[in-house]
Amino acid sequence: MNEIAPMEQFSEKPVVEACARAPVGLLAELTHRCPLQCPYCSNPLELDRVNSELTTEQWQDVMRQAADLGILQIHLSGGEPTVRKDLEDIVEVAAKVGLYTNLITAGVTLTRDRLKRLKELGLDHVQLSIQDVDDVNAEKISAYKNGLAKKREVGKWVREFDMPLTINAPIHRLNIENLPNIIEFAVEMGAGRIEVANIQYYAWALKNRAALMPTRAQVLKSAEIVEAAKERLKGVMVFDFVVPDYYAKTPKPCMGGWGRGVMNVTPQGRVLPCHASESVPGLVFDNVKDRPLADIWLNGQAFQKYRGTSWMKEPCRSCPRAEIDFGGCRCQAMAFTGDAANTDPACKLSPHHGAFVAAAEQESAEQTPPPFVYRRMAPAKAPAAE
Amino acid sequence: MSSDTTRTRVIIVPASKPALPTHIKLRHDPGRGRWHVLAPERVFEPDPIAIEILKRCDGVTSVEQIATDLAKDYNAPLQEILNDTISMLQELSDKGVVKAA
Numbered sequence: 001m002n003e004i005a006p007m008e009q010f011s012e013k014p015v016v017e018a019c020a021r022a023p024v025g026l027l028a029e030l031t032h033r034c035p036l037q038c039p040y041c042s043n044p045l046e047l048d049r050v051n052s053e054l055t056t057e058q059w060q061d062v063m064r065q066a067a068d069l070g071i072l073q074i075h076l077s078g079g080e081p082t083v084r085k086d087l088e089d090i091v092e093v094a095a096k097v098g099l100y101t102n103l104i105t106a107g108v109t110l111t112r113d114r115l116k117r118l119k120e121l122g123l124d125h126v127q128l129s130i131q132d133v134d135d136v137n138a139e140k141i142s143a144y145k146n147g148l149a150k151k152r153e154v155g156k157w158v159r160e161f162d163m164p165l166t167i168n169a170p171i172h173r174l175n176i177e178n179l180p181n182i183i184e185f186a187v188e189m190g191a192g193r194i195e196v197a198n199i200q201y202y203a204w205a206l207k208n209r210a211a212l213m214p215t216r217a218q219v220l221k222s223a224e225i226v227e228a229a230k231e232r233l234k235g236v237m238v239f240d241f242v243v244p245d246y247y248a249k250t251p252k253p254c255m256g257g258w259g260r261g262v263m264n265v266t267p268q269g270r271v272l273p274c275h276a277s278e279s280v281p282g283l284v285f286d287n288v289k290d291r292p293l294a295d296i297w298l299n300g301q302a303f304q305k306y307r308g309t310s311w312m313k314e315p316c317r318s319c320p321r322a323e324i325d326f327g328g329c330r331c332q333a334m335a336f337t338g339d340a341a342n343t344d345p346a347c348k349l350s351p352h353h354g355a356f357v358a359a360a361e362q363e364s365a366e367q368t369p370p371p372f373v374y375r376r377m378a379p380a381k382a383p384a385a386e
Numbered sequence: 387m388s389s390d391t392t393r394t395r396v397i398i399v400p401a402s403k404p405a406l407p408t409h410i411k412l413r414h415d416p417g418r419g420r421w422h423v424l425a426p427e428r429v430f431e432p433d434p435i436a437i438e439i440l441k442r443c444d445g446v447t448s449v450e451q452i453a454t455d456l457a458k459d460y461n462a463p464l465q466e467i468l469n470d471t472i473s474m475l476q477e478l479s480d481k482g483v484v485k486a487a
Binding site: 025070072098124125164187190192238 | 393394396411413415418424479480482
């Protein structure tokens with residue numbers, strides 16, 4: 001049985017042409033509000049404010065449009081999606097229209113009653129993030145007290161309600177040495193799946209790269225730990241291992257190819273090819289308030305700009321891997337080389353690759369990393385009310 | 387949490403009675419004209435044989451019975467079908483897509 005990851009939905013002749021080109025997944029960033037302040041947050045540096053968030057009805061409409069478009073899975077994310085009091089109303093509609101619903105949560109604002117209700121409404125899966133399994137370290141990373149104890153509790157409820165659990169563990173220099181304990185924690189929590197996800201350096205993580213980057217030796221060791229654990233826990237827990245591409249030779253097929261399998265809707269309703277794509281200049285992001293989701297996906301300028309391979313320059317254009325990794329990540333190319341159409345500097349063929357690797361090696365070798373710049377709303381005061 | 391730390395790998399045998407856990411969904415997608423298996427953060431595309439096997443994973447029918455039915459339907463040697471069915475279900479069990487009692 002083939003797995004569609006990256007999203008290989010083009011392998012057979014489709015019945016309905018529009019659906020054939022539909023994304024498999026939609027990441028719904030319901031809000032950018034979050035009680036945690038992790039310095040590697042994937043939200044943009046400019047966070048959307050609460051008073052500009054889509055309404056309940058608008059999100060419900062996004063769910064209906066997503067199902068009509070042929071999207072199969074909806075990832076309810078944030079920020080912290082549970083700070084939205086209408087999460088239940090959104091999940092209810094998503095489940096009704098047949099979407100596979102995945103809640104991506106830090107857990108600390110979730111209650112047992114809400115989780116029970118979400119399950120009754122059709123929530124299919126919970127992905128719970130952890131910062132570390134060491135209380136002091138977890139608090140240092142998230143700038144949130146007693147988060148780990150709360151996460152243990154959430155894990156218990158998930159099992160109590162017989163829901164599938166994924167533990168998401170973002171990995172960086174502050175917790176990489178704890179990896180064996182993190183894996184053990186996930187087993188103890190009854191998780192069927194763990195994401196050992198080395199930080200990808202965009203947005204807040206890029207700002208904090210020097211404080212987060214592990215050494216090459218640490219990464220290699222972590223890969224060995226994961227391989228051994230995978231074998232030991234075969235049939236018990238499924239592993240997803242994301243490597244930091246600074247130490248790679250070929251870039252990752254970011255998003256499975258631009259505008260190919262996944263789309264992202266921001267709290268304000270802007271539709272993005274990936275959550276970091278607002279860092280790429282020259283893109284026009286349509287809003288679900290103005291234009292149908294299907295039209296945005298098929299024809300929106302931001303989606304068309306780097307879709308496929310025709311935008312590529314050398315060395316991507318003639319590369320045999322052009323349709324394997326799609327030139328890697330446009331946002332990383334933009335951030336590191338100043339041109340989003342360049343090959344990802346993670347690629348060994350990039351003229352910037354040497355400097356890219358050197359940055360990681362140099363920063364990770366620093367004995368005393370710089371302090372974190374915690375994820376916070378920009379200086380202007382955020383409205384307190386929900 | 388001792389019950390969880392002792393979770394073990396399920397080994398599929400002819401007498402196993404496989405089922406899809408409630409959070410795994412075998413669904414027909416009319417837009418694309420095909421079946422999908424929806425799983426946590428995963429979408430699988432079962433081939434025609436896999437679809438036939440998964441449809442029979444009801445927690446009551448044994449692997450042996452499933453293979454016997456398929457051998458009849460496809461007019462194929464039972465042992466071969468049984469071996470293929472076991473290896474496919476073992477793979478899916480390891481991926482958390484199938485459970486078995």
